[in-house]
Amino acid sequence: MEDLVAQALKAAAVAGLQPGQFWELTPHELRLFLAGAADRxxxxxxxxxxxxxxxxxxxxxxxxxxxxxxxxxxxxxxxxRMSPDDQLRMITMLNNAFGGEDRRKGQAHGR
Incomplete structure (x- = not known):
């Protein structure tokens, strides 16, 4: 079985630490760094x-x-969200742009 320091150094390497950085950290700082790396x-x-x-x-x-x-x-x-009046204006504009005709019956067409 690997000793604790070797396990910690391996975990630090997996998390992206260089050996010099590892040795500058306290065990508590290393634990926080590894937890952050795991979260990432x-x-x-x-x-x-x-x-x-x-x-x-x-x-x-x-x-x-x-x-x-x-x-x-x-x-x-x-x-x-568009109001009904906004929807009607948009449909009328598209209808006119594409040369369509208004086929509504018995309604005012000039809203």
Whole structure:
């Protein structure tokens, strides 16, 4: 069985410390450094799992959401809700832009 110092030095090397840095740390500082390195690796793993899960979901999606929509959700931003009047103005504008005709019956068309 390896002695405690050799185990600690090996763990420090795995966490990215150089031997000189290892010997400058107290056992308490080393323990904190290793705990931080473990947290960093756990966060990296969680990001990889998150990305793989979303990639699999996107692969099965019938319609791919826009990148802006996905990134807004990641950033915690909620999608902008349009009022019914705003929706009607947008549809009217698109209809006019593409040369469509207004087929509504019995309603005022000039909102």
């Amino acid at each position: 690796e756990r966060a990296r793993y969680r990001r990889a799992v998150w990305a793989a899960w979303h990639q699999a979901g996107f692969a099965r999606a019938k319609r791919m959401p826009s990148l802006t929509t996905v990134l807004d959700r990641v950033d915690g931003r909620k999608p902008r």
